[in-house]
Amino acid sequence: KEKIEFTTEQQALMRVITDAYNKHQIPQDVTKKLLQDQYSTEENFLLLTEMATSQVQVLVEFTKNIPGFLSLDREDQIALLKGSAVEAMFLRSAQALNKKMPIGHTEVLEERIHKSGISEEFIKPMFNFYKSIGELHMVLEEQALLTTITILTPDRPYVKDQPAVERLQENVLDLLRKMCVLHHPQEPQYFARLLGRLTELRTLSHYHAEMLASWKVNNHKFTPLLCEIWDVQ
Numbered sequence: 001k002e003k004i005e006f007t008t009e010q011q012a013l014m015r016v017i018t019d020a021y022n023k024h025q026i027p028q029d030v031t032k033k034l035l036q037d038q039y040s041t042e043e044n045f046l047l048l049t050e051m052a053t054s055q056v057q058v059l060v061e062f063t064k065n066i067p068g069f070l071s072l073d074r075e076d077q078i079a080l081l082k083g084s085a086v087e088a089m090f091l092r093s094a095q096a097l098n099k100k101m102p103i104g105h106t107e108v109l110e111e112r113i114h115k116s117g118i119s120e121e122f123i124k125p126m127f128n129f130y131k132s133i134g135e136l137h138m139v140l141e142e143q144a145l146l147t148t149i150t151i152l153t154p155d156r157p158y159v160k161d162q163p164a165v166e167r168l169q170e171n172v173l174d175l176l177r178k179m180c181v182l183h184h185p186q187e188p189q190y191f192a193r194l195l196g197r198l199t200e201l202r203t204l205s206h207y208h209a210e211m212l213a214s215w216k217v218n219n220h221k222f223t224p225l226l227c228e229i230w231d232v233q
């Protein structure tokens with residue numbers, strides 16, 4: 001059995017990332033709206049748009065706390081955020097739907113996603129992904145590290161200094177590998193399974209581009225922040 005040891009740097013990195021992940025959450029007033037408003041397709045779309053906009057703000061704040069991120073080239077920081085936003089949000093919504101949300105919240109949230117004008121062909125892979133994340137029973141630290149690894153993906157479009165991003169991502173990958181052995185000692189393949197979800201995320205983000213296009217066709221409006229991060233409009 002491998003004895004897991006964390007270096008001082010790794011312990012600091014783990015604490016900074018986990019604290020940031022905990023600190024930046026969707027505000028209660030947005031989550032509360034989930035239970036109040038009506039269930040029309042239009043109402044659901046507006047609520048989801050508001051959650052997505054709030055989620056992007058949460059994501060930007062979280063990303064700024066990733067050690068080394070703000071030392072990257074400014075344009076590369078933008079390229080990483082734009083390239084990873086959808087994937088990080090799918091991860092976060094999957095984790096939200098799988099965690100013990102207050103009674104009834106999960107069902108209401110799922111219902112609103114089902115009835116928001118997303119066509120069936122995208123609903124299926126989306127909920128399959130939610131299920132596959134739920135089955136992993138990730139601890140919070142693993143969720144935070146996996147989100148960080150998604151953001152620090154070097155081969156996003158327009159990233160100029162990929163090696164600089166690789167160096168940051170490698171530190172987080174090494175830390176996640178150790179965390180997986182520590183929290184899932186019976187499952188030697190657990191780390192590989194987690195990274196396999198990142199491949200599924202890329203597929204989902206391709207579906208997402210088509211989802212946005214179909215919403216646009218039905219003349220659905222997005223917020224300026226979403227238009228900017230998703231290059232729509």
Ligand SMILES: Cc1cc(OCc2c(-c3c(Cl)cncc3Cl)noc2C(C)C)ccc1-c1ccc2c(C(=O)O)cn(C)c2c1
Nearest residue numbers: 026031045048049051052055086089090092093096109113
């Ligand atoms: C649940 C959802 C949806 C969402 O985006 C909603 C959307 C998506 C889309 C879709 Cl449906 C699914 N996954 C990712 C995308 Cl990005 N694509 O377009 C839209 C809008 C613009 C219609 C953004 C964010 C959350 C979300 C995340 C975390 C939490 C959370 C917690 O952490 O405790 C509590 N609540 C209520 C959350 C809600």
